[in-house]
Amino acid sequence: MADQNRSQWDLGRFIQTLTYFEVFPCLNWIQQLIQGRSQDSQLPTDRDKNMGVILVAGATGGVGRRVVKRLLARGEKVRALVRDIEQARTILGHDVDLVVADITKPETLTPVVFSNIQAVICCTAVRVQPVAGDTPDRAKYYQGVKFYQPEIVGDTPENVEYQGVKNLVQAAAAYLTPTNEKLIFDFTHPSTELKNIWGALDDVVMGGVSTSNMQLGENTALFAGNVSTANSGGFASVRTKNFEPPFNLSGYEGVKLRVKGDGKRYKLFLRTDTKWDGLGYSYSFDTIANTWINVPIPFNELVPVFRAKTVKDAPPIDSSRVNSWQLMLSKFEYDGALNPQFSAGSFALELASIKAYGTASKPKFVLVSSAGVTRPGRPGINLDEEPPAVRLNEQLGGILTWKLKGEDSLRASGIPYTIIRPCALTEEVGGKSYIFEQGDNIKGKISREDVAELCVQALQQSKATNVTFEVKEGVDVAQFIDWQQLFSELKPD
Known part of the structure; x- marks a missing residue:
């Protein structure tokens, strides 16, 4: 009951989220002006280090x-x-x-x-x-x-x-x-650049109070936090900034996660455009508590969704233009259906790598x-x-x-x-x-x-x-x- 009654919303964290993902450029400009930083001072992403060389x-x-x-x-x-x-x-x-x-x-x-x-x-x-x-x-x-x-x-x-x-x-x-296989994110070799690719995107954007982040350890990344259903919320996630140019995964069959979870069901989202609140391609996967598993996610099984609702007439994902990545724990599946493995409270999902894979x-x-x-x-x-x-x-x-x-x-x-x-x-x-x-x-x-x-x-x-x-x-x-x-x-x- 205490969790249901909790209703204090964090405006500062809401603004911080929008600023991090550059939803409103003016917010970023004001932040840079106050803090005395320019865009040129931001660290580059670690993408090149996680890609194979040709x-x-x-x-x-x-x-x-x-x-x-x-x-x-x-x-x-x-x-x-x-x-x-x-x-x-x-x-x-x-x-x-x-x-x-x-x-x-x-x-x-x-x-x-x-x-x-x-x-x-x-x-x-x-x-x-x-x-x-x-x-x-x-x-x-x-x-x-x-x-x-x-x-x-x-x-x-x-x-x-x-x-x-x-x-x-x-x-x-x-x-x-x-x-x-093509290595996309290698969390076994953490770096500051890799950490700055991922940012928290929780239900604070819709009035909720769930919290999460991505922490880099010695040889894994940890997506962890506390998810709450207060204020009609119920999801926590981490998402990358948009990549330019996007990842070209054409010719691959899907992506594969190497994870150790807590028995809960999580989601992976891929996005093929740069919109903040646009179409995403989602896949739900179950974890086994305290056990490392490989999670293959075929591109042809991704579900096109917009705000947790399936988009029936959406085209299949264009795997040649993957602009951003997102991991989520949510009380909902799709179209109002509940996540059968969901429970409010703390959660933890460790990641070793994200790769693209092919059958041939x-x-x-x-x-x-x-x-x-x-x-x-x-x-x-x-x-x-x-x-x-x-x-x-x-x-x-x-x-x-x-x-x-x-x-x-x-x-x-x-x-x-x-x-x-x-x-x-x-x-x-x-x-x-x-x-x-x-x-x-x-x-x-x-x-x-x-x-x-x-x-x-x-x-x-x-x-x-x-x-x-x-x-x-x-x-x-x-x-x-x-x-x-x-x-x-x-x-x-």
């Missing part, structure tokens, strides 16, 4: 630099493997994590290079340059102009395309496992090779009708032959992979449709921009696992690409 080899090349740009735009944590750090800065800027190594020198491929990596994209290539008086416009070759006579500049194809790729594959194999493995190593690698020496091939790289393979130090051997080293490694064989690369503007084929017979061209996008997309598609394919541009501008459908038409090696 290592890009050949990051300063024509495809590699575009891969880096696209990964960063998607909010991925990127590490560029470079040989010359000063030159790399001029090409990639000062906001990219650089590591100095040389794939042709295995002793430089140290654990520092591969620390916390989740995937590798290899765009390395020997430099091929036309001799004086020739033109690099490969499209002219297909108009009957056959004066393109390229030559190798710098290291040999054997050292780069085969031995270098093999070195990189062998070194990466110790760090890339076939498991399809996705590529961990994307290798950019070349169309035509199997054609030199193939019976029935008319070299006069082949692209310059095929026709001049021997003059170019067996470049395609060594690329094929580099591919084979990846196939034999056990790392889930995608091998992309683009046709002639151009500096043209990207955005065209893609034409995929297998069998190494197609000819054509494709923009480096589009190859870079293809590298990034391959990492998200389970259907791209252990697949080798050739690609050229189509005639149409690509308004929308169904990547899952595109990759599903390919056969695994």
Whole structure:
């Protein structure tokens, strides 16, 4: 009865909650003015530390630099493997994590290079340059102009395309496992930044008096507090601020919590927009008192809700745009139904991690090779009708032959992979449709921009696992690409 009669509402905590989540910008401005703080003084989030790194080899090349740009735009944590750090800065800027190594020198491929990596994209290539008086416009070759006579500049194809790729594959194999998981929040390694991501969002916002917070211990986080039904309240929660850019979890099946609870039923909410009081996607889960359990939460079982009421006509969650996360203990389930495991009073939920998971493995190593690698020496091939790289393979130090051997080293490694064989690369503007084929017979061209996008997309598609394919541009501008459908038409090696 005492709990039911308690009715003292905390206006200060209400304002503090709205200020923390920046519901009314003017409140934040006033607080900063009073406390003498600026937005620039706030700590950055810990998100990057909890994300796996994507290592890009050949990051300063024509495809590699575009891969880096696209990964960063998607909010991925990127590490560029470079040989010359000063030159790399001029090409990639000062906001990219650089590591100095040389794939042709295995002793430089140290654990520092591969620390916390989740995937590798290899765009390395020997430099091929036309001799004086020739033109690099490969499209002219297909108009009957056959004066393109390229030559190798710098290291040999054997050292780069085969031995270098093999070195990189062998070194990466110790760090890339076939498991399809992505670490999102690692509470076993607490930090101030991680603590400042999460803030209390209790029923004080609707007149209640429940209290909670997120505390970081030595190797777990603790969502704890006291939930009260006084003043028609009955929920306590912690929520993250909005992430920019949002988490891209496309290609995953759901998220998995590692928790130890108190026997109560809790909820996880994911939000795909930045609204303070908008649509959320909810999942209720039961805990076992004093026992660590894994809680898999499939995206297709999330319930769209608005203020604890289901939204029947809401679309499925867009897992490519997860803006915020929320944990809640509430006396209600949905649409007025009561939580059968609810009891007012103190509660405690420990968390070790939140991960994204998938039922199928996705590529961990994307290798950019070349169309035509199997054609030199193939019976029935008319070299006069082949692209310059095929026709001049021997003059170019067996470049395609060594690329094929580099591919084979990846196939034999056990790392889930995608091998992309683009046709002639151009500096043209990207955005065209893609034409995929297998069998190494197609000819054509494709923009480096589009190859870079293809590298990034391959990492998200389970259907791209252990697949080798050739690609050229189509005639149409690509308004929308169904990547899952595109990759599903390919056969695994």
